[in-house]
Amino acid sequence: MLIRTRKPHHIGENEVTPESVYYARRRFMAGVAGLGMAAALPRGAWAASQYDDVEQGSHPDWFASRLENANWQAVTAGDNDKLTPFNDATHYNNFFEFGTSKDDPYKHAGAMTTEPWTIEIDGEVARPGTLDVDQLLGEQQLEERIYRLRCVEAWSMVIPWLGVPLSEIIKRAEPTSDAKFVRFQTLMRPEEMPGQRSRFGLIDWPYQEGLRMDEAMHPLTILSVGMYGRVLPNQNGAPVRLVVPWKYGFKSIKSIVRISLVKEQPTTAWPTINANEYGFYSNVNPDVDHPRWSQARERRLPNSLFSTNMIDTQMFNGYGDEVASLYKGMDLRKYF
Amino acid sequence: MRLWRCAVFVAALLPFLWWAFQVAAGQAGPEPGQYLLLNFGQCALILLLLTLSLTPLMKLTRWKGFAVIRRQLGLWTFSYGVLHLTSYLLFILGLDFSALGADLQRRPYIMVGFAALLMLLALAVTSNRYSMKQLGKRWKFLHRLVYIALALVLLHFFWVVRADMGQWSAYAFAGAVLMLLRIPVVSRALGRVRPRRGSGPKAPRFS
Numbered sequence: 319m320l321i322r323t324r325k326p327h328h329i330g331e332n333e334v335t336p337e338s339v340y341y342a343r344r345r346f347m348a349g350v351a352g353l354g355m356a357a358a359l360p361r362g363a364w365a366a367s368q369y370d371d372v373e374q375g376s377h378p379d380w381f382a383s384r385l386e387n388a389n390w391q392a393v394t395a396g397d398n399d400k401l402t403p404f405n406d407a408t409h410y411n412n413f414f415e416f417g418t419s420k421d422d423p424y425k426h427a428g429a430m431t432t433e434p435w436t437i438e439i440d441g442e443v444a445r446p447g448t449l450d451v452d453q454l455l456g457e458q459q460l461e462e463r464i465y466r467l468r469c470v471e472a473w474s475m476v477i478p479w480l481g482v483p484l485s486e487i488i489k490r491a492e493p494t495s496d497a498k499f500v501r502f503q504t505l506m507r508p509e510e511m512p513g514q515r516s517r518f519g520l521i522d523w524p525y526q527e528g529l530r531m532d533e534a535m536h537p538l539t540i541l542s543v544g545m546y547g548r549v550l551p552n553q554n555g556a557p558v559r560l561v562v563p564w565k566y567g568f569k570s571i572k573s574i575v576r577i578s579l580v581k582e583q584p585t586t587a588w589p590t591i592n593a594n595e596y597g598f599y600s601n602v603n604p605d606v607d608h609p610r611w612s613q614a615r616e617r618r619l620p621n622s623l624f625s626t627n628m629i630d631t632q633m634f635n636g637y638g639d640e641v642a643s644l645y646k647g648m649d650l651r652k653y654f
Numbered sequence: 655m656r657l658w659r660c661a662v663f664v665a666a667l668l669p670f671l672w673w674a675f676q677v678a679a680g681q682a683g684p685e686p687g688q689y690l691l692l693n694f695g696q697c698a699l700i701l702l703l704l705t706l707s708l709t710p711l712m713k714l715t716r717w718k719g720f721a722v723i724r725r726q727l728g729l730w731t732f733s734y735g736v737l738h739l740t741s742y743l744l745f746i747l748g749l750d751f752s753a754l755g756a757d758l759q760r761r762p763y764i765m766v767g768f769a770a771l772l773m774l775l776a777l778a779v780t781s782n783r784y785s786m787k788q789l790g791k792r793w794k795f796l797h798r799l800v801y802i803a804l805a806l807v808l809l810h811f812f813w814v815v816r817a818d819m820g821q822w823s824a825y826a827f828a829g830a831v832l833m834l835l836r837i838p839v840v841s842r843a844l845g846r847v848r849p850r851r852g853s854g855p856k857a858p859r860f861s
């Protein structure tokens with residue numbers, strides 16, 4: 319592994335954190351530090367007013383019962399990170415199982431059956447098993463995590479997720495010392511997923527993603543079951559999806575049916591199609607461009623015809639203080 | 655024929671009006687610029703394929719109606735191509751031309767699209783009787799550029815496909831069929847389906 323050192327005077331001007339960002343980050347870290355400690359508010363107060371106009375959908379029992387005790391705003395984003403309107407977050411998605419257009423998921427994902435749903439946990443664990451969502455969540459309190467979401471296609475949103483730390487779920491399965499990576503798998507059900515029926519699809523279904531063990535155990539990594547104070551809409555990955563905010567969106571795999579702890583780095587969907595364009599790590603990195611477009615900036619959505627709403631992309635999507643240490647000594651140009 | 659021409663005009667204008675309305679009404683999603691860009695691009699490609707299908711259709715049916723809208727559809731193709739380029743410059747690049755150089759380097763498919771549009775431009779400005787007269791035989795030769803433009807547009811599109819080749823394959827298949835129909839043997843066979851009657855005035859021939 320190539321270790322790169324930098325002399326102190328190489329620190330560029332743009333690495334000096336502006337005050338506002340600094341305070342935003344402080345608040346954010348206070349949020350992380352206080353995980354699970356903040357008093358749970360009833361949905362009534364903050365969330366209800368915040369998500370007034372959000373259409374509620376029908377909440378399964380396992381969700382409704384946990385919503386009352388959710389820890390709202392356990393993690394917040396920066397001052398300039400305005401929440402993306404619910405309508406945009408649900409009508410502009412990449413979920414290739416349902417088609418390649420941004421509006422295909424909301425048009426077609428309604429056909430996906432999410433009850434009943436089971437998640438298989440297997441591989442290098444002492445306690446493998448098949449769980450429904452209720453069992454998967456267990457005693458864990460739902461937390462609201464407001465995260466920036468950076469798509470590899472150079473657009474971004476700010477989404478208030480509801481979920482639980484993945485680490486807690488992995489711990490419960492008691493990984494063995496051989497568990498070095500975590501592999502995730504999306505539902506495979508061609509009869510409900512037109513993208514999986516296409517004879518011209520490039521993705522080798524079922525969709526698979528993976529994380530290194532320390533990434534999976536990181537407190538920022540969550541399994542999400544809701545957003546905007548409600549259950550996840552199907553097009554956003556119901557009933558259970560991964561959210562890893564410092565990586566490009568495609569790492570945050572949707573509609574998970576299987577979580578396997580494995581010894582070797584798993585093969586994942588996008589690098590399999592094109593290893594030059596997509597890497598296993600896929601950390602948000604403004605300095606490593608996609609071969610076909612720059613990653614230095616991003617369009618914060620929604621934008622308009624009159625403004626592309628371009629903002630600078632931040633290293634690790636702005637979560638560097640929390641996650642940069644995971645990659646110490648790694649050449650992130652090589653392991654992109 | 656006049657009515658037919660007007661109907662085609664309106665039909666070709668409708669997609670533009672519809673997308674403009676959607677954007678104005680906030681129904682074009684969180685990224686209206688991208689929405690317009692992709693729709694205009696697809697529309698230009700469809701119009702290009704339609705334009706190229708007119709000659710075979712005319713050969714097959716001997717209906718002049720297909721011939722009289724050929725120029726119009728060609729110009730519509732170019733227009734939607736220009737709208738597509740304009741969307742790119744205005745809404746994607748935000749008229750930040752300093753970013754254009756870097757973008758071109760990184761996205762060779764934009765150069766390919768640009769080359770295709772230049773060809774369509776050459777065809778558009780010479781699509782009148784005056785140019786036909788002036789250019790004589792060379793006009794026909796010049797207008798064969800349309801085949802190269804089609805190939806370039808398909809390449810342009812191929813380059814941006816990410817997860818599923820279905821849509822692209824459909825367009826490429828249509829394009830390939832239209833090219834096949836121009837192979838002399840095939841095109842003569844096409845003309846024999848409904849032979850010309852009597853010794854009336856010779857119908858104009860199209861390549």
Ligand code: HEM
Binds near residue numbers: 693746766768770811
């Ligand atoms: C100066 C010329 C052109 C430029 C700058 C340009 C630029 C672009 C860009 C930026 C995209 C979007 C790629 C993406 O983000 O997915 C695109 C896609 C496309 N372009 Fe062009 N283009 C040009 C010419 C053309 C022409 C002349 C045609 C057709 C006659 C065309 C047809 C298309 C099509 C069909 C797509 C794919 C749309 C889709 O994915 O749904 N382009 N072009």
